[in-house]
Amino acid sequence: MIQATDTIRRPDEVPGVGRVLVVIPTYNEADNIAAIVGRVRRAAPAVQVLIADDNSPDGTGAIADALADGDAHVQVLHRQGKQGLGAAYLAGFGWARERGYQAVVEMDADGSHAPEDLPALLDAARDADVVIGSRWTSGARVLNWPLRRLLLSRCGNLYARLALGMPVSDATGGYRVYRTSALDAIDLESVTSQGYSFQVELSRLAHRAGVRIVEVPITFAERERGDSKMSPKIVAEALWRITAWGVRDRRQSVRRGLHGTATGQARWP
Ligand SMILES: Nc1nc2c(ncn2[C@@H]2O[C@H](COP(=O)(O)OP(=O)(O)O)[C@@H](O)[C@H]2O)c(=O)[nH]1
Numbered sequence: 001m002i003q004a005t006d007t008i009r010r011p012d013e014v015p016g017v018g019r020v021l022v023v024i025p026t027y028n029e030a031d032n033i034a035a036i037v038g039r040v041r042r043a044a045p046a047v048q049v050l051i052a053d054d055n056s057p058d059g060t061g062a063i064a065d066a067l068a069d070g071d072a073h074v075q076v077l078h079r080q081g082k083q084g085l086g087a088a089y090l091a092g093f094g095w096a097r098e099r100g101y102q103a104v105v106e107m108d109a110d111g112s113h114a115p116e117d118l119p120a121l122l123d124a125a126r127d128a129d130v131v132i133g134s135r136w137t138s139g140a141r142v143l144n145w146p147l148r149r150l151l152l153s154r155c156g157n158l159y160a161r162l163a164l165g166m167p168v169s170d171a172t173g174g175y176r177v178y179r180t181s182a183l184d185a186i187d188l189e190s191v192t193s194q195g196y197s198f199q200v201e202l203s204r205l206a207h208r209a210g211v212r213i214v215e216v217p218i219t220f221a222e223r224e225r226g227d228s229k230m231s232p233k234i235v236a237e238a239l240w241r242i243t244a245w246g247v248r249d250r251r252q253s254v255r256r257g258l259h260g261t262a263t264g265q266a267r268w269p
């Protein structure tokens with residue numbers, strides 16, 4: 001189907017989606033940030049990039065400023081200190097909404113999320129509210145990840161699916177497109193995750209809000225430079241939060257059943 005926006009091509013709009021902001025959260029990504037921004041700009045010239053840096057001690061913020069100085073499509077949000085991935089993304093979402101963007105993309109700075117996959121994700125966003133780049137759907141590839149990370153991701157996703165009853169293969173994945181209208185439908189004020197459980201929490205809230213979620217296979221590659229910020233604390237946060245949400249959803253579902261007002265949300269898996 002030809003959409004109205006296809007007829008007038010604007011250099012700063014993605015056809016069928018509108019103005020798009022790619023939010024790249026950074027903490028000590030000095031060796032990666034320039035390369036990833038360059039790849040995004042080449043792969044999707046119409047998008048804007050916002051680097052959300054948590055005052056990285058390795059000078060990532062200064063490199064980000066230099067990139068922004070040389071390119072009107074790049075901007076930087078300097079944050080006071082390391083406050084976690086979830087907080088950085090919430091700040092980026094707020095930034096996008098205040099400036100009237102129609103969609104926000106989440107993308108890691110370390111090259112694990114290939115900017116070359118972005119056009120496919122944006123294409124899918126023409127007919128969806130949330131697009132999840134999935135590592136665990138047919139056609140996806142995961143390169144060079146150590147076995148313990150593979151197991152953590154597979155088990156984490158299995159647990160999230162069973163506990164929360166979401167038809168999503170990669171609820172923990174962090175390569176996504178959100179239409180801003182979908183973010184408006186989600187109660188972002190209620191988000192409590194600090195670390196990577198943020199991705200699961202938003203998947204759950206989007207599912208409960210009834211917005212259209214689609215998954216697109218991606219090629220995910222282990223970072224080549226810099227260090228992962230994954231920690232046992234982050235894993236523990238995800239584990240206890242998913243368990244707490246699952247218990248809460250089941251209680252609600254039982255209560256609704258008792259009162260004959262089941263809505264189809266928060267079903268038993
Ligand atoms: N702003 C900000 N970015 C973060 C924080 N923690 C992680 N990141 C970024 O989030 C992305 C994913 O983190 P990474 O360490 O690669 O996690 P992994 O891929 O699960 O090992 C990278 O771009 C990190 O720089 C944080 O506390 N604040």
Ligand SMILES: [Mg+2]
Nearest residue numbers: 108110112223
């Ligand atoms: Mg990474």
